[in-house]
Amino acid sequence: MMSFPSIGEWDDILSERHTPRIHNIIKKARIGIAGLGGLGSNIASMLVRAGISVMVIADMDNVDASNINRQNYFAAHVGNAKTDATEEMLKRINPYVTVKKHHIRLDRDNIPSVFGNCEIICEAFDRPSEKAMLINTIMEKCPDVKVVAGSGMAGFGRSNGITTKKIFDRLYICGDGIDMEDAEGGLMAPRVNICAAHMANAVISLLVNGDV
Amino acid sequence: MKVNGIDEGPAAAKTVSDLIRNSGLREDRVAVEVNGNIVPRSDYSITVLKDDDSVEIVGFVGGG
Numbered sequence: 001m002m003s004f005p006s007i008g009e010w011d012d013i014l015s016e017r018h019t020p021r022i023h024n025i026i027k028k029a030r031i032g033i034a035g036l037g038g039l040g041s042n043i044a045s046m047l048v049r050a051g052i053s054v055m056v057i058a059d060m061d062n063v064d065a066s067n068i069n070r071q072n073y074f075a076a077h078v079g080n081a082k083t084d085a086t087e088e089m090l091k092r093i094n095p096y097v098t099v100k101k102h103h104i105r106l107d108r109d110n111i112p113s114v115f116g117n118c119e120i121i122c123e124a125f126d127r128p129s130e131k132a133m134l135i136n137t138i139m140e141k142c143p144d145v146k147v148v149a150g151s152g153m154a155g156f157g158r159s160n161g162i163t164t165k166k167i168f169d170r171l172y173i174c175g176d177g178i179d180m181e182d183a184e185g186g187l188m189a190p191r192v193n194i195c196a197a198h199m200a201n202a203v204i205s206l207l208v209n210g211d212v
Numbered sequence: 213m214k215v216n217g218i219d220e221g222p223a224a225a226k227t228v229s230d231l232i233r234n235s236g237l238r239e240d241r242v243a244v245e246v247n248g249n250i251v252p253r254s255d256y257s258i259t260v261l262k263d264d265d266s267v268e269i270v271g272f273v274g275g276g
Contacts, residue, residue, distance in 0.1 A: 039276045124276050128241040131272040132253075135243050139250040154275045167270050168245050180275035187275050 007096045014051045022208055023051055029207050032056040032118035034106055034134050036082040038192035039150045039199060040124030041072035041089070046200035048090045048097050056118055057086055058102040070189040106130075111137045115145065120203050123149035124196075128179075135171060145170065148202045152176040153195035155183035162191070164198045164212050172212055174198035214266040222263045228256040237271040244269045 005013065015023040031052050033040045036059035044055060059082040063073045077085040083101035090097050102114050111134060115121050121138060125131050131149060138147050152175035153162060161176040175195050180187055202212045213223040215231070225231035228244055228251055244251045245268040251259050261267065 035276055037276050126274060126276040128272040128274050131276075132241050132243060135272075136250065136253060139243065140252055149272070150276055151272045152275065168243070168250070168268060169248065171243065171270075173270065175273075177271075177273060179273035183275075192275075 004095060010094070010096060018051065025208050026051040026204065027053045029120070030054040030056065030118045031203060032058070032115040032121040033124055034058055034111075034115070034121060035124035035126065035130075036061075036071075036086050037067065037124060037126055038070040038187055038189070039153070039196045040122065041082070041086055042193055042196035043122050043124060043200045043203075044086055044090055045072050045093060046197065047203060048093045050200070050204055053094075053096070054098045054100070055090060056100045056102070056115060057083055058104060058106055058114055059083055059086075060103060060105040070187055070192045106134065108133065108137045108141075112141045116142050118145060120146045120148060120206055122199050122203065123147055124199070139168065139170065146172070146206055148172045148174065148199050148206070150175050150195050150199055152178045152180075152183075153192050154178065154180035154187050155185045156188055156191055159191070159194055162194045162198055164202050166212060172202050172206070174202060213261060213263055216268055223261045223265065225261055227261060228259040228267075231261065231267065231269060232256065235269060235271070237269070241273075242269060242271050 033044050061082050063077040063080050063085050065078050073085050081103045083103045087099040087101055123134050138145050151173050164174045167173050205212045213220050225234050246265055
C-alpha cells in the first residue's frame with residue numbers, strides 16, 4: 001500500500017493544486033461547525049479537503065440509522081457520538097488535520113468559549129430556534145466572527161433554488177428559506193449536499209476574498 | 213422606515229416585537245438588525261422603531 005505523504009509533502013500538493021497564495025490563506029484558518037447533521041458533517045469534509053487545518057466541531061447527538069440518508073457517516077458509526085465519527089472521517093481525509101471536538105449542547109453561555117477564536121462559524125443546526133440562538137449569540141458576543149448559516153434545503157429538484165445571500169455585515173445565509181415541513185420528500189442527500197456545498201464554498205470565498 | 217431594503221413609509225410597527233409579528237415570524241426564530249446593530253431578543257419588545265430606521269429581519273426554517 002502506498003503510504004500517505006509527509007505533512008510537508010501534503011502541504012506542497014495542496015499548494016500546487018490551489019496556488020500558494022490561496023492555500024496559505026485557507027490552511028491558516030480556524031473554522032467552527034455548530035451541528036454535525038446533514039449540513040455540518042458534509043461541510044466539515046469539504047473544508048478539510050480544501051485544506052483547512054484546524055476544525056472546531058460541536059454536536060450533542062449520536063449517529064442514528066435514520067441519519068445515513070444524508071449525513072456523512074457510515075453504517076458502522078451508528079451509536080457513536082457525531083463528534084467522534086466526524087473526527088474519524090476528517091482524519092481519514094487528512095491525517096494531519098487538528099480537530100477540536102465538543103460533545104455538548106451549545107447554548108448562549110458556552111458558544112463564545114467554544115467558537116470565539118474561529119474566523120468563521122457554520123451554523124448547521126436542524127431546528128430554527130437553535131439556528132436563531134446561535135446566530136444571535138455570535139452577533140452579540142463575538143464581534144470578530146462571521147457566520148455562514150443554512151436555512152431551507154429540504155426536498156428534491158429545484159437545485160437552482162438554493163442561494164447564498166449576505167444578510168448582515170457578518171451573516172450569510174445559504175438555502176431556499178422553505179421549511180422542511182413544507183417540502184415534499186423531507187431532507188434528502190442531494191439537496192442537503194447542495195446547501196452544504198454553498199456553505200463550504202462561502203467559507204472559502206470569505207477567507208480568500210472577504211465576501212461571497 | 214426601511215425593512216430589508218424596501219421603503220415601508222412611516223414606521224408601521226411600533227417596536228421590533230410588533231414588526232416580527234406583522235411579518236408573520238416568531239421571536240425565537242429570527243435575527244434582527246436596526247441601523248446595522250443586532251437587537252438582542254430580550255430587547256425586542258422595548259426597542260421602539262423610528263421613521264428613519266433601517267431594519268434587517270431574517271427568519272429561519274427547519275432542516276439541516
